[in-house]
Amino acid sequence: MLDIKFIRENVDIVQRAIKNKNEKCDLKMILELDKKKQKLQFDYDTLRAEQNRVSKQIPELKKQNINATELIKEMQNISKKVKALSTELSEVSVKFENELLCIPNISHKEVPIGGESENKFIKEWGSKKTFTFKPKDHLVLSEKNDLLELKRASKLTGTGFVGYKNKGALLERALINFMLDFHIWKHGYTEVSLPVLVNRKTMIGTGQLPKLEDDMYRIEQDDLFLVPTAEVSVTNLFAGEILPVKMLPQKFVSYSPCFRREAGSYGKDTKGLQRIHQFNKVEIVRFVQPESSYQVLEEMLKDAEDILQALGLHYRAMTLATGDLSFASAITYDLEVWAPGAGKYLEISSVSNFEDFQARRASIRYRDIDDKVRFVHTLNGSGLATPRTFIALIETYQNEDGSVTVPDVLVPYLSGLKKL
């Protein structure tokens, strides 16, 4: 959420930000609602002050045995007016708040403007592996080694739901543990394991709602949502709190299943593990003071990169252009891992700085050394999602006979198994 004061004073900037992110919000209406709300608030306050003042006199009069029925009668009118104003005010306020929640975050000045084609290359690590044979894709390799349970899993739920099996299940579990351990012991994150079912307020806090309701799985009976990422539960951990400054920074790593309806993306990258409705991910989240968030963003990018490097997977890093940037993010780096069998890069991690956008929505603040209360900055990054890591890994480490060599760092996590 943006600060309404900022919006009032920077209408052009906000308008441009909306356009750059291809959002549709009626900024003009929001400003009108804002004005209307302010006026109503003023009228209400004035009348209430009067009401409070007189109401205090009544017990005084009674004490002195003076008849107050006249005065009370008078006040009945004011009471009615107060009620009417209050109703109107809360109606306008609700409308205003709802509209305000639909304004996206403003992108950082270094973010390229435009659609996906404007995503900017930052760097790459390693190089596309060369093979003496034609590399197979993950579907063929999985079939050959009995790693996945695709058809039967979709029987259970539907298309877009997958199962891991045999050494494939082992490998996926190994990846999760390896990544968790890496972030905990090498990067100093604290692990949290939180509910994957969250309420509406929580989903609003991180910015999934109201905009993306159609992309979320919802349990209608209880009005709960399945999280699309652990970011949601972890970021909202401090919702509504004012943290003492000594509690900052906080760095969390959390493994969770993620649920995404992927509404409107049917037919795109649907093969195997590429785009699925449920997958596992290890997520890193940080709460920091504003002045350090951009330095921390770089650190987090490196944290995600470290995993790929440890696994020996070639990747490149991109800065997402405004049109590709998520609603709540100010800047996002995407890591794209090379999948030799598929012959393309797969988005495997997003590392984002939300600045105070989520903190405002979820009201996550801290008391600074000067005793002022300020919003924290929140950041998160995938570190990493397992399905595409799985793809890149088996495609990269495949042998001509279709077997897969386990990279050294994962061997201990596979109980010494060196080949799939």
Added chain:
RNA sequence: GGAGAGGUGACCGAGUUGGUUGAAGGUGCGCGCCUGCUAAGCGUGUGUGGGGGUUAAACUUCACCGAGGGUUCGAAUCCCUCCCUCUCCGCCA
């Protein structure tokens, strides 16, 4: 799911015949003093958000005692709905 208890400021905890209680008291924390030692004492200050006001403060006003409604001239206090926590029972892993 059934029965009961409860949700007040950073924390603990008063406040239920509605009215100087935005909230006693305590703890913690800030500042000052005293004293000097493994600490204590004394004084003083200490919520958030919105509006007005100021160069900035001061000051002023409104709202907030789980959330939302209602009753009333007036509600933390009464009524209704919902949420959450705890205890016991049942059920299930």
